[in-house]
Every structure is written in C-alpha cells, then in structure tokens.
Amino acid sequence: xxxxxxxxxxxxxxxxxxxxxxxxxxxxxxxxxxxxxxxxxxxxxxxxxxxxxxxxxxxxxxxxxxxxxxxxxxxxxxxxxxxxxxxxxxxxxxxxxxxxxxxxxxxxxxxxxxxxxxxxx
Amino acid sequence: xxxxxxxxxxxxxxxxxxxxxxxxxxxxxxxxxxxxxxxxxxxxxxxxxxxxxxxxxxxxxxxxxxxxxxxxxxxxxxxxxxxxxxxxxxxxxxxxxxxxxxxxxxx
Numbered sequence: 001x002x003x004x005x006x007x008x009x010x011x012x013x014x015x016x017x018x019x020x021x022x023x024x025x026x027x028x029x030x031x032x033x034x035x036x037x038x039x040x041x042x043x044x045x046x047x048x049x050x051x052x053x054x055x056x057x058x059x060x061x062x063x064x065x066x067x068x069x070x071x072x073x074x075x076x077x078x079x080x081x082x083x084x085x086x087x088x089x090x091x092x093x094x095x096x097x098x099x100x101x102x103x104x105x106x107x108x109x110x111x112x113x114x115x116x117x118x119x120x121x
Numbered sequence: 122x123x124x125x126x127x128x129x130x131x132x133x134x135x136x137x138x139x140x141x142x143x144x145x146x147x148x149x150x151x152x153x154x155x156x157x158x159x160x161x162x163x164x165x166x167x168x169x170x171x172x173x174x175x176x177x178x179x180x181x182x183x184x185x186x187x188x189x190x191x192x193x194x195x196x197x198x199x200x201x202x203x204x205x206x207x208x209x210x211x212x213x214x215x216x217x218x219x220x221x222x223x224x225x226x227x228x
Contacts, residue, residue, distance in 0.1 A: 047165065047208060047219040062216045096164055106212035107155045109176065111164035 002026040004097050004112035011118050012091075018084040018117055022097030023077070030055045030075045035104045038071065038082045040093040041114075050095075052104035053080060060104040087119045123147050125209050125220035133226045140196040142223045144209035149189045153213035156185055156194045159222075160205045168207075169194065201227050 008020035022036070029036055037052035051061040053071045061069050065084070073080040084091060094116050098108040124147040134140050144154065152172040157165035167176045169185035172192055182197040196203055204227045209220040 046221050047210070049217045049219070060215075064216075102170075103212055105215065105217035106153075106210055107167055107170045108157075108165070108210075109167045111166070114164050 002099065002110045004099065004110060006095060006097050006112045006115040008115060008117070010116060011120065012087055013121050014088055014119055015086055018082070018087050018091065018119070020082045020095055020097075020115065020117070021079050022081070022112060023079050024099075025078070027099075028075075029073055029078055029080055033101065035100045036073065036080045037098050037100055037104065037108065039096045039098055039108070039111075040091075041096070042090075042093045043116075048093075049105070050082065050084075052100065054104065089119050091117070092119045093117060122216060123150060123211055123214045123218055125211055125218055127207075127209060127220035127223050129223060130221070131224045131226070133228050134199050135228045136201055137198050140199050140203075140225060142194040142196075142207055142225075144187075144192040144194070144220050146190045146192075146211060148214070150211045150213035152188045153211055154185075154187070154192045155210045155212070156183075157208045157210065158203075158205045159208065165208060196225075199225075199227070203227070 003025045005023045012018045035052045038050040053059045068085045070083045094114040096114045098111040126145045154172045156169040159165040173185045184195045206222045206224045
C-alpha cells in the first residue's frame, strides 16, 4: 500500500528557509500516472494547496506562494521536496505531502501524516 | 481564484441521523469537486471524487451530489466514528482551493 512520510526540521527561524522531504513507499514517484503535491494547514485553520509536481519535473505553484516556493524530486530516492524561503510566523503550519491522480490540482487520494513546522526565533 | 463556501460551519448530530453539508463555488466548476474527512490530529482522507464518486473503501453511508456551483455531501445514518471536519476542494480552476470546513460533532 502506498505510504507517504514527511520529514524535516520542526522549528525554523524567521527569514530562513523551510525544507521538507516526502518519502514515498509502496509506489514510484516516477510513475506517469500521478502527481505529487504539498498542502499546508495552519493550526486550527483550513487547508491551503502549496504546489504540485510531476515525474518529469514540471511544477505548479500557488500564486500566493510562488515567489518563495521550490518543489523538486529525486526519483533515485523516491522522494520529493519542498523549500519555502523567507518564512514568517504566518508560515507556521502542519505540512502534508499527498498524491493526486487526475491532475496536479487534485484529487489527493493518499496523504502523509503531516509534520508541524513552527516558525519562531 | 474560486472561493468555496461550506455550510454549516458546525453541526451537532445524534447517531443514526442524516447529515447534509453543502459546498457552494463562486463560479461553475463542473464536477471537479472532492470531499475529504479530517479527524483530529489526522491527515485528510478522500471520500468523494468528481462530486459523486465514492473513493475506494469509503462506507456507503457517504454520498455526494451536485455540479456547477452547488454540491452536497450526505452522511446517511451517522456513526460515532464520523465525528470529524469535512472539507470540499475544487480542481477546475487554478489554483485549487478548499472550503473552510464543516465540523461534525456527535451529540
């Protein structure tokens, strides 16, 4: 069964770069059938799509974050990654990685458990 | 950006009752609407695809309907394990967006 697992620092200082990795098991991120995305959820709030990427490396970013976000993948490790620069307290959130099947924009059928990233000095 | 408005924000329901949650889009999204269930401290789980298709393994008491701008998630005969927040999401228009969520509490 497909599993996704986020990893990375739980605490990031303001103005620094948040870096997270999603490790996929039970399936290949090199598949042409799927897209891989990141979604975040500030504590007690709703969900926000950050961006998605395809096995070819093509990327799609939320315009609200586009200037600060970079997604990449490493097929040799079956991982994909998120970098968010110049973070502020407003970026504190649980970050989820997820798979989508029909397009880069959803539907997200498998999700990681999520990792809380706090932005604080 | 398409705004998805869910109603109600909160619902307290007795077991075996029927629950209806609506999601209204600020413009037509065809059938590109998904429903997710998120229990406390868990990641969202996909329930319904394309407005009405049940995702694999989802109990039959969950159903979806609608197209265009108005969509409904129905939970027939609510069970205690259905206590959660439910979100709709659209993929018709870039960027994809989520509704604000509907919290369902068991009385």
